[in-house]
Amino acid sequence: MGYMRFSDLIRRITKVGTYSDHHKNWLFTIAQMKLPLVVVGSGVIALIVTLITFLFNPIYEAKTLIVLDGDLNKIIKGSEISFPYTTAADYIRFEFFANHSVMLMHSPQLADQFVKRMNIKDSSGDLIFTDYFIKPNLFRLVFSNDGQGIKAQWVSDTQQFSISGYSKDPDKAVAYSRNYAESFLKENANNPRNALGIIVDRLDNQISEIRRQEDSIDAQIKNIRKRYRISDVDAESLSLINKIYSIRSDLDSAHLDEKAYQLRIDQLYRKAKDKEALKKYKVIMDSNPTITTLKAKMEELTRTLAGYSVELTKEHPLYKVTEKSLNATREALEKEAKESFYLHTDVLTAMLKYDLNHTIYRSQVEHYNALLKAAESRQEELSAAQLELGKLTDQKKQLAALLSTALTNHSNVSNVMNKPLSSFRVVSPASIDKTNLKYYKHFPKRKRILALTFLASFFILSFLVIGRELYANKLYRGWQLSSLKHPVNYTDVPMLAISSVKQMNAFDAAICKYIHKICLATNDAQIIRVVSGVKGEGKASIARALAAYHQKMGKTVLLVDGDLTNRSSTIGFGFNDRPGLTDHITGGKEIKDIIVHDQMYNIPFVPAGSQVNLDLKPLMLKPLKELFAVLAADFEKIIFIDVPFSNDRLLISDMLPPHDDIIVVESGEHSVFEIDHFTGMYEFMKDKSILRGIVVNKIIA
Known part of the structure; x- marks a missing residue:
């Protein structure tokens, strides 16, 4: 049953939708079950291969660290210049180191002299030359010979030169590092003023460019102020906003006064008894040239006073003079109107008074609207000017910050140039002794070997494990049974741990929760047979939970x-020495003598019996039929724990009346084809037994 037939493989491929349940798949199940084994195996193989590398001689590393000496490093460290992604100190170091490397690479005599003196050879025995790599913030120069040689590099983040020597001989590694450092210092002993001069030139160009841009921005600001006729845009904008608020307030007051006038005039018209007098009043008011002149003067004074009310306070002399003239004109107009109009009534007098006031209100409204329109138009111009000036001001601030930084750097570098300059100095010379030997062991490929071996082992072991599991077709989850020729109900029960008898109730309750569907399927059956494939798959626990x-x-x-x-239930309940089923079959005990009760659930229980290794023959099993006939009359449910399928010599179930079966199998102990064989047997026992479900037990989460 451990092989896979071609027809079964075709069925699995063509019925992928049936074979997968809730997006689960066979490969995922294998990975979930076997991943720890694969990881541990890969780790062991990788460690073994890595340990083998220790049989080879290690390569020692000796490192010499070099920095700029004295005030040069302190003053210009961190100063920014226009060179991309570097500091001034980095640039000087790059200049020196690049010059030295170019000299070294383009002067074969110097390189050959150093290589010959250090006797650096490749694997064929020939003297080697150099390989190099240069970036603005990184330089690396390498003499290589099977991992032995020199590596000189610097990175701007470290602020140091690192010259490392590599060799299987510790003394030679130290010599490589120290001698090359000495050669480097000798070649770079010249005064670093040329490098500083390059920095000063760059800063001069940068300062000139910044000032040119500032002049351009000043010219643009001047043109904007001239175009928009402004001196201080912020002050004028604030004043204009206050002016607009004042105009709107006065305009609202004038509108309210005009509405009040209209209501009063309508009321006076309704009170007037002589309509002809009203008509005559209008004709006289419109035809009198003196009245017309006074009205025009009154409107002009009103507009002037409205403008003063926006620009000036009421205590201002001009405002007071204009207000006095307006009152005098109104009195003259009122006097002239009364003299021209000889009818004097209270209504007409009131109408005259309100008509004169309306002349003032109408003029105020017209003038305020004109002022408001002009102010809003000016406000739009000021907003546009403010936006343009704001952009230019921000640019000017940025340029000012850049100029300040450039001037500071220029001053610092100039001060350094005016002092005696020192070059590089050694911070930490290369050495290897007992105190630091462990820090200088260098295995450049060991970590890579460990990682690559682990990855290769992982993929190879995964392939082998997956291939083996696909070939064996082990049953790990119940959903794998969906591809069987004979469909069957199934349920999954995970591995449940129990540490004491007190936890048995919770243990059985958890099992009932998982097998609830199968429990419901057995509601109509009086006899339920629980069987497993082999010993120890948990059928006793399932039967006990089913009984509960x-x-x-x-x-x-x-x-x-x-x-x-196996007698697992009898031993588990502690009735191993009590008479039971075998004692009744052999005729030694009555039915009432073999029924006991367990202490936890008080469930009636028939133990296996005190006689062990009893050779039962079919003739001796006939009393079982009579036993189940009697028990069926007294109990509604009889749960019978049968021997596993592997024990073919004891088929006690043949003596049972018609019953329902539950098969319990342990996850990973049987193949899917074996379970298919189990379920196929029930096609021939339809009248005898019905398979209600399969419990896949002890699933590892």
Whole structure:
């Protein structure tokens, strides 16, 4: 049953939708079950291969660190210049180191002299030359010979030169590093003023460019102020906003006065009894040239006073003079109107008074609207000017910050140039002794070997494990049974741990939760047979949980241990020395003598019996039929624990009346084809037994 037939493979491929449940798949199940084994195996193989590398001689590393000496490093460290992504100190170091490397590479005599003096050869025995790599913030120069030689590099983040020597001989590694450092210092002993001069030139160009841009921005600001006729845009804008608020306030007051005038005039018209007098009043008011002149003067004074009310305070002399002239004109107009109009009534007098006031209000409204329109138009111009000036001002601030930095750097570098300059100095000379030997062991490929070996082992072991599992087709999850020729109900029960007898209730309750669907399927059956493939797959626990379930449903339940070879339930309940099923079969005990009750659920229980290794023959099993006939009359549910399928010599179930079967198998212990064989047997036993479900037990989460 351990092989895979071609027809079964075709069925699995063509029925992928049936074979997968809730997006699960066979490869995922294998990975979940076997991943720890693969990881541990890969780790062991990688460690073994890595340990083998220790059989080879190590390569020692000796490092010499060099920095700029004295005030040069302190003053210009961190000063920014226009050179991309570097500081001034970095640039000087780059200049010196690049000059030295170019000299070294373009002067074969110097390179050959150093290589010959250090006797650096490649694997063929020939003297080697150099390889190099240069970037603005990184320089690396390498003499290489099977991992032995020199590596000189610097990175701007470290602020140091690192000259490392590599060799299988510790003394030679130290010599490589120290001698090359000495050669480097000798070549760079010249005064670094040329490098500083380059920096000063760059800063001069940068300062000139910044000032040119500042002049250009000043010219643009001047043109904007001239175009928009402004001197201080912020002050004028603030004043204009206050002016608009004042105009709107006065305009609202004038509108309210005009509405009040209209209401009063309408009321006076309704009170007037002589309509002809009203008509005559209008004709006289419109035809009198003196009245017309006074009205025009009154309107002009009103507009002037409205303008003063926006620009000036009421205490201002001009405002007072204009207000006095307006009052005098209104009195003259009122006097002239009364003299021209000889009819004097209270209504007409009131109408005259309100008509004169309306002349003032109408003029105020017209003038305020004109002022408001002009102010809003000016406000739009000021907003546009403010936006343009703001952009230019921000640019000017940025340029000012750049100019300040450039001037500071220029001053610092100039001060350094005016002092005696020192060059590089050695911070930490190369050495290897007992105190630092462990820090200088260098295995450049060991970590890579460990990582690559682990990855290769992982993929190879994964391939082998997956291939083996696909070939064996082991049953790990219940959903794998969906591809069987004979469909069957299934349920998954995970591996549940129990440490004491007190936890048995929770243990059985958890099992009932997982097998609830199968419990419901057995509600109509009086006899339920629980069987497993081999010993130790958990059928006793499933049977006990099933009995507890039906007992809670209010039914009388009897649990029978028919597994006469393993006797797991009898031993688990502690009835190993009590008479039971074998004693009744051999005629030694009556039915009432073999029924006991367990201490936890008080479930009636028939133990396997005190006789062990009893050779039962089919003739001796005939009393079982009579036993189940009697028990069926007294109990509503009889749960019979049968021997595993592997024990073919004891088929006690043949003596059972028609019953329902539950098969319990342990996850990973059987193949899918083996389970298919189990379920196929029930096609020939339809009248005898019905398979209600398969429990896949002890699933590792």
